[in-house]
Amino acid sequence: MLDRVSGALLEISDLQAWYGESHILHGATLHVNEGEVVTLLGRNGAGKTTTLKSIMGIVGKRTGSVKFEGRELIRLSSDAIARAGIAFCPEERGIFASLDVEENLMLPPQVRTGGLSREQIFDLFPNLRERLKSQGTKLSGGEQQMLAIGRILRTGARLLLLDEPTEGLAPVIIQQIGNTIRKLKEQGFTILLVEQNFRFASTVADRYYIMEHGKVIDEFANSELNQNLEKLHEYLGV
Amino acid sequence: MEPAAIEQKDESAPAIRAGGVPVAFAIMLALIAAAPFVTYPLFVMQVLCFALFACAFNLLIGYVGLLSFGHALYFGWASYVCAHTAKVWGLPPELAILTGAAFACGCGIVAGSLAIRRQGIYFAMITLALAQMMYFFALQAKFTGGEDGIQGVPRGKMFGVLDLGNELVMYYVTAAIFLTGFLLIYRIIHSPFGEVLKAIRENEARAISLGYKTDRYKLMAFVLSATLAGVAGATKAIVLQQASLTDVNWPMSGEVVLIALLGGLGTLFGPVLGALIILAMQYKLSSFGEWVLVAQGAIFVLCVLLFRRGIVGEIANFFRIRL
Secondary structure, eight states, X not given: OOOOOTTOSEEEEEEEEEETTEEEEEEEXXXXXXXXXXXXXXXXXXXXXXXXXXXXXXSSEEEEEEEETTEEOTTSOHHHHHHHTEEEEOTTOOOOTTSBHHHHHHOSOOOSTTOOOHHXXXXXXXXXXXXXXXXXXXXXXXXXXXXXXXXXXXXXXXXXXEEOTTTTOOHHHHHHHXXXXXXXXXXXXXXXXXXXXXXXXXXXXSEEEEEETTEEEEEEEGGGHHHHHHHHHHHHTO | OOOOOOTTOOOSSOOOBSOXXXXXXXXXXXXXXXXXXXXXXXXXXXXXXXXXXXXHHHHHHHHTOOOOSOTHHHHHHHHHHHHHHHHTSOOOHHHHHHHHHHHHHHHHHHHHHHHTTSOHHHHHHHHHHHHHHHHHHHHHOTTTTGGGOBOOOOOOEETTTEETTSHHHHXXXXXXXXXXXXXXXXXXXXSHHHHHHHHHHHOHHHHXXXXXXXXXXXXXXXXXXXXXXXXXXXXXXXXXXXXXXXXGSHHHHHHHHHHHXXXXXXXXXXXXXXXXXXXXXXXXXXXXXXXXXXXXXXXXXXXXXXXXXXXXXXXHHHHTBOO
């Protein structure tokens, strides 16, 4: 494993989470440094999405430690975690059907200064500008994903949790999402990404964590990818 | 990023057309202005009071997704407080109505703080239980007059100028109160606050994870709804010059559900049309006595089975407009 960089933006240690009686996370430990794009990889059911939800406090029960900018979040409610400066883009995108694109985009509260303006979001996603008055659910999957990401950029959060942003999208849209993530990284955003599409993840990630059975079992940097390919195939079963 | 060809664009359903609300509002305004010359003003005044009550209820169920089964508490108790303060304390009608609405607001804060901690059937049951507690209090308290209620409430002069003893003046004052409440609700649901309410209705967990304290928004909507229901109840006490147990009992909470459902939950004009239909039915079928309840029950079942969007909801959906 890589040495922990002191002063990480997000530090998770021994994170355990439950859905009702089901124990899903069994002591996940990881960290994300400021400005990094870190990807969680693993097979279905490994606990990747649950890790993001546990960071946001939207699982039934969780224990362990989640520190953001050195501040412990484990006892905070979900809305307080969002207002601390973490934004979550869920796999199902969570677009509000009765609101149009503009209303969806303007809905989130600004939790910090430095949130992107409407124009900056349209520069990232020009498609949204053309669909401003369309109802959220009338958008294509790609546009919904753009809206879901654009929406959280307005909040001013500097840590973005993206859950499978490319799921079900056409290759041309996946390429757009990848370009956007790279631009966001250039602008100083920190991103924790959950992705099944390893080919996509390898184009944006700085580091990877491999999860299995609710734990982090391995970690390597993107520069070490070639040395770890065989191991990775074994972990992911691809 | 360059705009790209987007896959699977859903164009199957035509877009919602603008213009439905101004047209419907103009028609409603014209009908309200002309109504006292073609039918009994007292009947229309009752319709307007119930329409405001149902609009207030609809703010909660239609735009936040919270089914209160105890809205009779705010309607009925505001009616009692207004009747008492006008008759015993001698307050002018505008202050009596405001006092009734303020009491409903206070009840809304207490009941809402308790109820919004739960959702679905539990929320409905808590609101019903609290309303029934207050019903029994109304039954036992001396100032409410028990089963007799408060009779002979003076209408007085509004602002010391408008003589509400004149039926036509009373009518237009009632119409003005209804329209103020209606436009306030319109403003609320089209404000950023209203957008958050709609977001909570659709996906509360998502709204929370965006950083909203949704309980605060739900409580605010609950209190607004209770207060407006109180305005409706207090106005009704002045209009009918009485307050009775009927307005505070659970069938009244059920009736407002029926009115909103029949007209169309989550539509602006649905509760108004629903109130008109239900009250017209009660009026026309009054000679059949308790059979009115059977007819209401049948309408409820038909509404749920055949047009779940309600009458206005179905019209809006057919013409692809917002109403």
